[in-house]
Amino acid sequence: MDQLSHLMEGFSLALTPINLVWVVVGCVLGTAVGVLPGLGSAMAVALLLPVTFSLDPVGAFIMFAGIYYGGLFGDSTTAILMNTPGNSTAIASTFEGHRMAKRGRAPQALATAAIGAFTGGLLATILVVFFAPVLAELATVFGPAEYFALAVVAFVATAAVVADSVVKGVAALAIGLAIALVGVDAISGAARYTFGIPSLLDGIDIVVITVGLLALGEVLFIASRIHKDPQATAMKISGRPYLSGKEFREALPAWLRGSAFGLPFGAIPAGGAEIPTFLAFGLERNLDRRRADPQFGTGAIRGLAAPESAANATAGSAMGSLLALGLPTSATAAIMLAAFQQYGMQPGPLLFVRNGELVWALLASLFIGMIVLLVINLPFAPLWAKLLMIPKPYLYAGITVFSALGVYASSGSIFDVAMLTVIGLLGFALRRFGLPLAPVLIAVILGPLAETSLRRTLAISEGDPGALFSSGLTITLYCLLLLGVAWAAYSRLRNRAQVDI
Amino acid sequence: MTTSSPAPPSDDTAAGTTAKPQPSGMAELVVPAILVAIAVFLIIGTATMVEPPSVQRPGPAFFPGIIIGLLLIMAVLHTVQTLRTVRARRAGLLQDEQEAHLDADGDPIEEIPPDPPRGREPWPAGAVTDWRAVLTVLGSLVAFMVLLRPVGWIVAAAVLFWGVAYALGSRRPIFDVSVALVMSSVIQLTFGYLLGLNLPAGFLAGVM
Numbered sequence: 001m002d003q004l005s006h007l008m009e010g011f012s013l014a015l016t017p018i019n020l021v022w023v024v025v026g027c028v029l030g031t032a033v034g035v036l037p038g039l040g041s042a043m044a045v046a047l048l049l050p051v052t053f054s055l056d057p058v059g060a061f062i063m064f065a066g067i068y069y070g071g072l073f074g075d076s077t078t079a080i081l082m083n084t085p086g087n088s089t090a091i092a093s094t095f096e097g098h099r100m101a102k103r104g105r106a107p108q109a110l111a112t113a114a115i116g117a118f119t120g121g122l123l124a125t126i127l128v129v130f131f132a133p134v135l136a137e138l139a140t141v142f143g144p145a146e147y148f149a150l151a152v153v154a155f156v157a158t159a160a161v162v163a164d165s166v167v168k169g170v171a172a173l174a175i176g177l178a179i180a181l182v183g184v185d186a187i188s189g190a191a192r193y194t195f196g197i198p199s200l201l202d203g204i205d206i207v208v209i210t211v212g213l214l215a216l217g218e219v220l221f222i223a224s225r226i227h228k229d230p231q232a233t234a235m236k237i238s239g240r241p242y243l244s245g246k247e248f249r250e251a252l253p254a255w256l257r258g259s260a261f262g263l264p265f266g267a268i269p270a271g272g273a274e275i276p277t278f279l280a281f282g283l284e285r286n287l288d289r290r291r292a293d294p295q296f297g298t299g300a301i302r303g304l305a306a307p308e309s310a311a312n313a314t315a316g317s318a319m320g321s322l323l324a325l326g327l328p329t330s331a332t333a334a335i336m337l338a339a340f341q342q343y344g345m346q347p348g349p350l351l352f353v354r355n356g357e358l359v360w361a362l363l364a365s366l367f368i369g370m371i372v373l374l375v376i377n378l379p380f381a382p383l384w385a386k387l388l389m390i391p392k393p394y395l396y397a398g399i400t401v402f403s404a405l406g407v408y409a410s411s412g413s414i415f416d417v418a419m420l421t422v423i424g425l426l427g428f429a430l431r432r433f434g435l436p437l438a439p440v441l442i443a444v445i446l447g448p449l450a451e452t453s454l455r456r457t458l459a460i461s462e463g464d465p466g467a468l469f470s471s472g473l474t475i476t477l478y479c480l481l482l483l484g485v486a487w488a489a490y491s492r493l494r495n496r497a498q499v500d501i
Numbered sequence: 502m503t504t505s506s507p508a509p510p511s512d513d514t515a516a517g518t519t520a521k522p523q524p525s526g527m528a529e530l531v532v533p534a535i536l537v538a539i540a541v542f543l544i545i546g547t548a549t550m551v552e553p554p555s556v557q558r559p560g561p562a563f564f565p566g567i568i569i570g571l572l573l574i575m576a577v578l579h580t581v582q583t584l585r586t587v588r589a590r591r592a593g594l595l596q597d598e599q600e601a602h603l604d605a606d607g608d609p610i611e612e613i614p615p616d617p618p619r620g621r622e623p624w625p626a627g628a629v630t631d632w633r634a635v636l637t638v639l640g641s642l643v644a645f646m647v648l649l650r651p652v653g654w655i656v657a658a659a660v661l662f663w664g665v666a667y668a669l670g671s672r673r674p675i676f677d678v679s680v681a682l683v684m685s686s687v688i689q690l691t692f693g694y695l696l697g698l699n700l701p702a703g704f705l706a707g708v709m
Binding site for chain 2: 051054165167168170171173174175177178181185187188189190191192193195219220222223224225391392393394396397398400401402404405408409412414417418420421424425426428429432433435450451454455458459462463
């Protein structure tokens with residue numbers, strides 16, 4: 001097996017002491033931002049991106065991968081202990097997870113979540129190792145029309161299918177595309193929307209956009225309502241922090257079913273782990289109804305196990321489609337794509353050829369990271385919950401200072417700090433009015449690719465739009481997109497009466 | 502995965518399964534206003550764009566045209582949606598609170614979590630934006646930009662830290678300022694020296 005030998009090489013690179021340090025740092029940071037509500041792995045990677053330029057790319061990516069997975073391990077801790085999901089990906093885990101905690105089974109709930117996240121992530125990463133190179137090989141035949149189709153699928157899926165409101169999702173997408181237009185046009189060389197400001201010729205720096213939207217926007221949002229939010233309090237827990245054999249056997253099928261939901265969703269650009277977590281939760285609920293002694297509503301272990309493994313399986317296969325196709329399927333993946341671009345690499349078919357060493361070290365570090373995360377989460381979850389005792393003013397003041405540091409350090413320009421403030425205000429407005437941020441980020445990052453591939457296609461075909469649908473691949477992609485939209489519309493109509501879950 | 506869940510814990514009084522309707526939904530019209538503003542920005546920029554003479558078709562104004570259209574359509578749709586919601590709310594037609602507890606067949610839904618997860622609810626009922634706090638954060642950022650070059654990172658970042666902490670409700674000036682100075686100094690030392698980031702030393706330029 002070609003993949004296995006590559007993976008072994010990756011392990012030899014990832015297992016150097018310094019890279020192990022980066023894995024652990026990433027996992028600790030990721031768990032921390034996962035635990036803290038409002039902070040997420042996307043924000044953490046965005047904040048660290050500018051200050052890691054002096055690192056070697058392998059170390060930086062290994063750390064980012066640890067943050068990415070760590071966020072998904074950490075977010076269920078507060079969901080279980082305080083009924084406050086650390087991230088939207090843990091909402092589905094909150095229902096049964098918090099009920100378990102209320103009935104004095106908090107340690108078991110935390111263990112179920114950690115093992116579930118481990119199972120999902122592990123299965124997904126194994127699949128990525130074997131299929132991502134195959135996928136990348138397939139993708140080498142992609143021309144501009146295919147890339148445009150991929151970008152359109154990513155746009156529509158994140159904006160229309162995932163967002164709560166289609167109008168808000170598409171509006172967010174359009175805002176992102178507009179931001180991406182600023183700067184010199186890659187094809188003609190015309191300066192666009194710079195209004196004579198030289199700093200804008202290179203476009204608005206991706207660091208400024210991501211840090212502004214994710215970090216500063218969040219700070220402003222929290223500031224605007226700080227006096228209204230009650231403090232969450234954690235439950236005290238005691239008892240054995242592991243599962244009995246019976247509990248393990250009970251949760252095992254749910255872990256596997258949850259992973260099965262997550263795996264396909266990470267590979268397609270459906271915007272992240274929320275949908276699969278809710279699907280996995282729904283399936284377990286329906287299965288539970290048919291049992292002789294329904295458990296749901298009283299802290300069912302399966303209702304927690306399935307969404308947890310689904311979330312991490314999604315994250316794992318999202319990594320695969322990011323590396324093999326250059327297609328980010330979530331906000332964090334979008335920022336990691338930006339990170340690749342900052343280092344002068346383009347994820348996609350050629351990455352495995354040109355930067356094979358880095359890719360395989362990254363994949364190997366995912367396995368190492370998973371084990372590290374299991375170790376730091378399984379016995380110590382209650383300790384992580386103590387992070388919520390950091391006073392909010394200091395936490396957010398620190399984030400603000402770090403945002404300013406990152407932006408100023410990467411460019412040395414005060415203008416960029418001013419730009420950061422403007423984008424931060426935009427991020428605040430988006431949050432205040434419930435516009436999703438993921439479409440903005442994906443549009444900013446894939447916008448230039450969409451534009452150039454669209455214009456190249458049309459230039460080659462001399463303006464005939466039929467060229468966009470001329471290959472089997474593009475037609476397949478658009479058909480899949482139509483199917484997804486139809487499914488989303490159907491389930492939205494069906495679920496209209498139960499929007500509260 | 503949207504990593505930034507829209508809102509951390511929210512109003513406990515709104516902790517029913519649905520947030521109570523707001524008194525007015527007109528503030529939502531800010532969204533179309535932003536969309537139109539961005540569209541106008543793009544239109545002006547497109548009109549004044551200097552296209553290089555030998556440009557391949559479609560040219561640099563092609564894609565922006567699509568986006569301008571998208572922005573304006575979404576602005577109109579969002580306005581219509583907002584106005585309809587406001588009208589429905591005024592007429593008292595929104596009775597989500599009962600309906601939300603019934604499934605498609607009209608049977609009561611029993612799985613409604615006793616404590617709905619926070620962060621999923623919309624802006625809490627009747628909440629208004631705390632503009633003073635927002636403006637304090639913005640003011641601290643402006644102060645940071647003004648101060649950074651003349652007096653250096655340590656002071657400018659400390660001012661920023663303290664300003665944000667104050668905006669978020671911390672009222673222990675001496676302790677806050679100490680924390681701020683320690684933090685900015687540690688950053689200057691670790692990132693400035695170890696990672697080689699270029700941070701202005703300001704009045705400490707001679708010393709460091």
